[in-house]
Amino acid sequence: MEFNFQQYFNRTFPFWNRITDSQKEEYIQNSFLSNFKKGQFVHDPMGQCFGMLTVYKGQLRVFIQSENGKEVTLYRIDEGETCTLATSCIMDEITFDVFIEATRDSTLVVTNSSYLNRVSEDNVYVQNFIYKQTTEKFSSVMWSMQQILFLSFDKRLASYLYDEVIRTNESSLVVTHDEIAKELGSAREVVSRMLKYFQKEGFVILERGKVEIVNKDAIRKIAIES
Amino acid sequence: MEFNFQQYFNRTFPFWNRITDSQKEEYIQNSFLSNFKKGQFVHDPMGQCFGMLTVYKGQLRVFIQSENGKEVTLYRIDEGETCTLATSCIMDEITFDVFIEATRDSTLVVTNSSYLNRVSEDNVYVQNFIYKQTTEKFSSVMWSMQQILFLSFDKRLASYLYDEVIRTNESSLVVTHDEIAKELGSAREVVSRMLKYFQKEGFVILERGKVEIVNKDAIRKIAIES
Numbered sequence: 095m096e097f098n099f100q101q102y103f104n105r106t107f108p109f110w111n112r113i114t115d116s117q118k119e120e121y122i123q124n125s126f127l128s129n130f131k132k133g134q135f136v137h138d139p140m141g142q143c144f145g146m147l148t149v150y151k152g153q154l155r156v157f158i159q160s161e162n163g164k165e166v167t168l169y170r171i172d173e174g175e176t177c178t179l180a181t182s183c184i185m186d187e188i189t190f191d192v193f194i195e196a197t198r199d200s201t202l203v204v205t206n207s208s209y210l211n212r213v214s215e216d217n218v219y220v221q222n223f224i225y226k227q228t229t230e231k232f233s234s235v236m237w238s239m240q241q242i243l244f245l246s247f248d249k250r251l252a253s254y255l256y257d258e259v260i261r262t263n264e265s266s267l268v269v270t271h272d273e274i275a276k277e278l279g280s281a282r283e284v285v286s287r288m289l290k291y292f293q294k295e296g297f298v299i300l301e302r303g304k305v306e307i308v309n310k311d312a313i314r315k316i317a318i319e320s
Numbered sequence: 321m322e323f324n325f326q327q328y329f330n331r332t333f334p335f336w337n338r339i340t341d342s343q344k345e346e347y348i349q350n351s352f353l354s355n356f357k358k359g360q361f362v363h364d365p366m367g368q369c370f371g372m373l374t375v376y377k378g379q380l381r382v383f384i385q386s387e388n389g390k391e392v393t394l395y396r397i398d399e400g401e402t403c404t405l406a407t408s409c410i411m412d413e414i415t416f417d418v419f420i421e422a423t424r425d426s427t428l429v430v431t432n433s434s435y436l437n438r439v440s441e442d443n444v445y446v447q448n449f450i451y452k453q454t455t456e457k458f459s460s461v462m463w464s465m466q467q468i469l470f471l472s473f474d475k476r477l478a479s480y481l482y483d484e485v486i487r488t489n490e491s492s493l494v495v496t497h498d499e500i501a502k503e504l505g506s507a508r509e510v511v512s513r514m515l516k517y518f519q520k521e522g523f524v525i526l527e528r529g530k531v532e533i534v535n536k537d538a539i540r541k542i543a544i545e546s
Contacts, residue, residue: 158465158466166465166469168438185455186408187452187455187456188455188459189459192464192468219444221448222447222451223446225451225454226451228455229411229413229414229451229455229458231415231458232413232414232454232455232457232458233414233415235465236384236416236461237415237416239384239461239465240384240416242469243384243505279469291485
């Protein structure tokens with residue numbers, strides 16, 4: 095079955111009924127589906143200006159990396175959500191660049207940057223959508239920043255575990271210490287040390303590539319108490 | 321001499337020639353000058369939604385604060401620049417709040433939030449200006465975040481000192497250790513320790529409320545070398 099761009103864009107983009115029929119046609123001509131395997135890079139700071147991405151299936155992770163390889167996750171992009179940072183070249187206001195990787199096998203709906211640049215200059219509603227999406231991500235980044243700057247690490251780790259339990263509805267989380275460290279912008283050693291402390295306290299049981307939460311209330315209490 | 325809002329807005333806002341004459345009139349009616357003394361708060365997270373601010377004279381500092389009072393400067397707003405975060409209530413996408421203080425005696429041109437909300441709903445160019453301004457600040461915040469996360473402290477402090485020397489064109493900086501700590505999101509003790517190390521190395525001479533840079537090249541070298 096062929097993918098219906100017209101229908102998808104109509105459902106996804108508030109500007110779709112603000113652009114002309116010929117702009118719609120051109121927009122679709124300049125859009126394509128792109129598949130990425132779990133772990134594959136969708137965009138990196140050295141790469142070219144890819145395009146505007148909407149996640150049709152899967153999930154992306156947007157992160158920054160220091161010279162010595164330390165990663166900090168800024169936010170994730172779930173199904174139905176749009177990411178504008180892989181087309182930051184069309185926004186003069188964006189002067190930073192990020193890594194974007196697929197955290198699951200993903201199918202993206204991509205509109206190429208050069209067309210997007212043209213249509214957003216012609217149509218202020220398209221442009222406004224791009225800036226609105228970017229502003230929304232600003233909020234996500236501020237949240238991450240505040241987590242990193244202001245919370246002590248036991249609290250951050252507990253928040254992470256508790257949020258994952260709620261999100262997945264599973265008490266057994268399939269995740270390595272390294273993955274948690276990347277998520278929280280910390281070192282693997284720090285994560286392992288804190289998890290061992292949690293295990294000793296009877297909050298969790300650690301297995302290879304797995305964290306079992308056995309005392310959800312205790313984890314929650316650490317997460318919310320200042 | 322009376323302040324000419326019409327002229328000022330025409331010079332400052334790219335949307336000004338996109339709004340109608342009656343919108344212009346209303347815009348001016350809903351705008352006012354506001355004076356703040358150095359150190360005074362312009363906006364805080366507990367306060368109401370103030371309005372869109374353009375700095376006519378002076379300078380503002382935008383920062384966040386943890387529960388235990390630690391501050392991190394996100395960016396500064398200089399003369400001619402606009403800040404939209406004191407009117408974040410009109411943007412659904414902004415889910416965080418900030419402190420804004422005057423770092424010098426300042427005169428601001430303010431347009432109140434309720435009118436701005438109305439006109440930005442009626443006129444996509446006004447709305448687009450607000451989101452563009454916010455996106456620009458996103459870049460500044462990312463820069464701060466990367467500084468905080470990725471640079472070692474000697475490098476961050478050296479960068480700060482070197483930037484101040486360039487900015488003020490003075491080798492003697494009037495600033496307390498506490499002010500530097502707030503600027504860099506660090507503790508005063510850490511700043512004092514590193515400054516003493518710089519003094520011992522002959523890079524700076526410390527006096528009460530003052531840092532004299534005596535070896536600018538050495539400071540620059542620390543700042544730029546990885």
